[in-house]
Amino acid sequence: MARVAYQTLDDHGPGYWGLLMLNALILLAGLGAAYVMEHRGHIVTGMTNQIVWGTPHVFAVFLIVAASGALNIASVASVFDRPQYKPYARLSGLLAIALLVGGLSVLVLDLGRPDRLIVAMTTFNFKSIFAWNIFLYTGFLAVVAAYLFAMMDRRASRSAALGKAIGWIAFVWRLVLTTGTGSIFGWLVAREAYDAAIMAPLFIAASLLWGLAFVVLVLAVVRWQSGQELLTDEMLRRFRGLLAVFALAVLYFTAVHHLTNLYASEHWGVERFLLLEGGPYTAMFWVGQIGVGSVLPLAILAAPASGRSRAAVTAASLLFLIGGLAQMYVVIIAGQAYPLNLFPGMEVTSSFHDGQVASYRPSLPEVLLGLSGLSLAMLLAGVAVKVLPFLPRPAQ
Amino acid sequence: MSGEPQDCAGCGCGIGGTCARSPAGDDGLDEPRRAFLRGAAATAVTTLAAGVTLYSFGAEPAAGRGPDEKVNPKVRWGLLIDAGKCGDGCTACVTACQTENGWRDTGHPETDAQWIRKLTVKNPRNGATFSLPMMCQHCADAPCVDVCPTGASFKRADGIVLVDKHTCIGCRYCMMACPYKARSFIHEPLADQKPHAPRGKGTVESCTLCVHRVDDGRIPACVEACNDTAGKAMLFGDLNDPSSEIAKRVANYRTTRIRSDLGTDPGVYYRNI
Numbered sequence: 001m002a003r004v005a006y007q008t009l010d011d012h013g014p015g016y017w018g019l020l021m022l023n024a025l026i027l028l029a030g031l032g033a034a035y036v037m038e039h040r041g042h043i044v045t046g047m048t049n050q051i052v053w054g055t056p057h058v059f060a061v062f063l064i065v066a067a068s069g070a071l072n073i074a075s076v077a078s079v080f081d082r083p084q085y086k087p088y089a090r091l092s093g094l095l096a097i098a099l100l101v102g103g104l105s106v107l108v109l110d111l112g113r114p115d116r117l118i119v120a121m122t123t124f125n126f127k128s129i130f131a132w133n134i135f136l137y138t139g140f141l142a143v144v145a146a147y148l149f150a151m152m153d154r155r156a157s158r159s160a161a162l163g164k165a166i167g168w169i170a171f172v173w174r175l176v177l178t179t180g181t182g183s184i185f186g187w188l189v190a191r192e193a194y195d196a197a198i199m200a201p202l203f204i205a206a207s208l209l210w211g212l213a214f215v216v217l218v219l220a221v222v223r224w225q226s227g228q229e230l231l232t233d234e235m236l237r238r239f240r241g242l243l244a245v246f247a248l249a250v251l252y253f254t255a256v257h258h259l260t261n262l263y264a265s266e267h268w269g270v271e272r273f274l275l276l277e278g279g280p281y282t283a284m285f286w287v288g289q290i291g292v293g294s295v296l297p298l299a300i301l302a303a304p305a306s307g308r309s310r311a312a313v314t315a316a317s318l319l320f321l322i323g324g325l326a327q328m329y330v331v332i333i334a335g336q337a338y339p340l341n342l343f344p345g346m347e348v349t350s351s352f353h354d355g356q357v358a359s360y361r362p363s364l365p366e367v368l369l370g371l372s373g374l375s376l377a378m379l380l381a382g383v384a385v386k387v388l389p390f391l392p393r394p395a396q
Numbered sequence: 397m398s399g400e401p402q403d404c405a406g407c408g409c410g411i412g413g414t415c416a417r418s419p420a421g422d423d424g425l426d427e428p429r430r431a432f433l434r435g436a437a438a439t440a441v442t443t444l445a446a447g448v449t450l451y452s453f454g455a456e457p458a459a460g461r462g463p464d465e466k467v468n469p470k471v472r473w474g475l476l477i478d479a480g481k482c483g484d485g486c487t488a489c490v491t492a493c494q495t496e497n498g499w500r501d502t503g504h505p506e507t508d509a510q511w512i513r514k515l516t517v518k519n520p521r522n523g524a525t526f527s528l529p530m531m532c533q534h535c536a537d538a539p540c541v542d543v544c545p546t547g548a549s550f551k552r553a554d555g556i557v558l559v560d561k562h563t564c565i566g567c568r569y570c571m572m573a574c575p576y577k578a579r580s581f582i583h584e585p586l587a588d589q590k591p592h593a594p595r596g597k598g599t600v601e602s603c604t605l606c607v608h609r610v611d612d613g614r615i616p617a618c619v620e621a622c623n624d625t626a627g628k629a630m631l632f633g634d635l636n637d638p639s640s641e642i643a644k645r646v647a648n649y650r651t652t653r654i655r656s657d658l659g660t661d662p663g664v665y666y667r668n669i
Contacts, residue, residue: 041597043583048506052568052581112566112581112598120565123546130545130569189658190539190575340577342654347518350530352510354577
């Protein structure tokens with residue numbers, strides 16, 4: 001295959017600046033929200049002693065999971081020797097870093113004591129998967145940065161062996177990272193909605209889907225702004241197929257998770273809550289995650305005539321991301337809303353809301369903080385494609 | 397602020413009378429006020445401790461711990477709670493804990509801290525109910541300790557599970573992990589703290605088993621209140637000492653530990669549940 005040529009985003013419409021401004025404004029609003037939360041405490045959020053992780057975590061975990069998946073295109077190119085993917089490898093690495101930085105920023109700013117970040121970076125309990133994740137996340141940034149250097153530096157990029165070696169490290173690292181993120185929930189034995197090893201592969205499947213969806217959407221925005229078609233027909237077809245496979249994998253792991261719980265009578269309560277009687281949480285699962293976020297985009301992609309179009313793949317990608325946010329909402333919020341089972345088989349009441357399904361209403365500050373993580377990621381990616389050659393030149 | 401070790405008697409970290417970690421430094425407790433409160437508390441403790449210890453019923457005659465004395469790892473402090481003696485509407489233990497440690501109802505039930513609470517448990521098949529106090533179960537293999545990224549959630553050598561307020565970053569992962577919903581997050585700025593029970597906005601807290609009293613050779617406030625004014629349902633002592641009253645009763649009566657199936661080895665035993 002001929003050497004791939006890359007370009008910076010030079011020739012674009014005013015919409016590019018509009019998007020940058022919009023994301024900058026949301027980022028500023030998010031920083032303001034974080035200041036209010038830090039100053040007045042989490043009382044300004046919808047979080048409580050029942051729902052201890054709220055909307056910021058929904059966005060943060062979503063972005064972190066998507067970050068590891070965004071790197072997949074680069075991995076396919078260098079680890080699995082598929083040169084067709086190489087033109088998108090740089091963008092894939094860039095999005096991996098940008099999405100991770102966006103997610104981590106939200107996570108840090110949602111801490112009760114964000115000023116103690118230095119404590120988190122210097123004092124470790126290595127039995128905690130959280131502590132391991134601090135190394136996995138920061139290490140991922142370093143590995144992907146090295147990966148990008150190996151791809152973009154004039155001399156380093158001549159060495160196929162170097163690219164392959166770093167590609168392998170990044171590939172294994174991202175699998176471990178997403179396993180760690182899924183295990184934040186999977187290793188929680190106290191809560192019935194979690195406590196499942198399948199959370200790790202579920203998160204890996206989700207990462208592949210969301211990461212690719214982000215790549216497709218960024219390419220769509222570039223097309224909209226520059227008029228350049230960077231996605232070849234062949235790659236459009238491949239991305240369409242991959243999106244469908246990844247979405248089916250997420251559905252498969254989700255189904256196995258619920259079916260396993262449904263088989264054990266001790267978990268019927270939590271399953272009845274999630275699937276039938278959970279009100280907004282049940283709606284979020286069936287309508288948000290399954291309907292709008294999985295079945296509808298799969299149907300769009302499967303449509304015989306229109307499913308192969310760019311518009312269909314772009315629309316499906318957007319819906320997969322909306323479904324991903326819904327999925328994280330169900331996992332994180334609904335998983336906490338179902339009460340802890342202190343006395344199995346008994347009804348428990350107290351002034352501390354034992355035995356009750358917790359209510360949760362996200363407040364404006366926490367929604368702004370969550371959105372600002374996405375905006376930070378898009379802002380970083382938007383600026384980066386303008387100053388460095390991350391984008392491929394259109395195929396001749 | 398100087399780099400000298402700060403008096404950390406109220407921190408409960410178990411390092412001793414002083415610890416090199418800097419104080420939390422927030423929530424309005426400046427150093428002169430801290431010093432005054434420490435002095436006042438020390439005076440009160442000196443005056444009252446002996447009498448209170450003698451006055452308490454059903455507790456171990458604990459020897460206490462000197463300011464520079466290390467925590468005794470041979471001890472495992474624990475509680476035995478007889479739900480059969482725990483009155484349905486009685487909240488003496490809760491009130492005593494609030495008074496002792498300074499947490500209170502601020503009118504925000506969803507976000508207010510609760511170090512100890514009364515549970516009413518009902519069998520849905522026959523309507524039979526019982527009542528019991530629930531607090532940190534001071535597990536030997538505590539999930540909150542395992543998951544804490546900075547080690548702020550820790551277990552003292554004598555089995556008391558605490559939060560180091562100097563290193564808690566407020567991630568709330570311990571609250572996700574605790575099977576007993578024993579922990580609270582401080583959602584609002586605080587005022588009028590007790591010097592022996594430091595708290596901080598943005599950090600997590602829970603029952604300390606009144607570690608400051610235990611180190612003074614006294615029993616936890618909840619146990620004292622229950623024995624003095626309520627049903628004498630609570631017993632505090634060293635589970636590892638075969639001659640202690642609590643160890644004898646745990647050995648001789650059928651007791652239950654809540655969610656013992658999780659294998660966390662709680663230090664709180666219950667009877668008649």
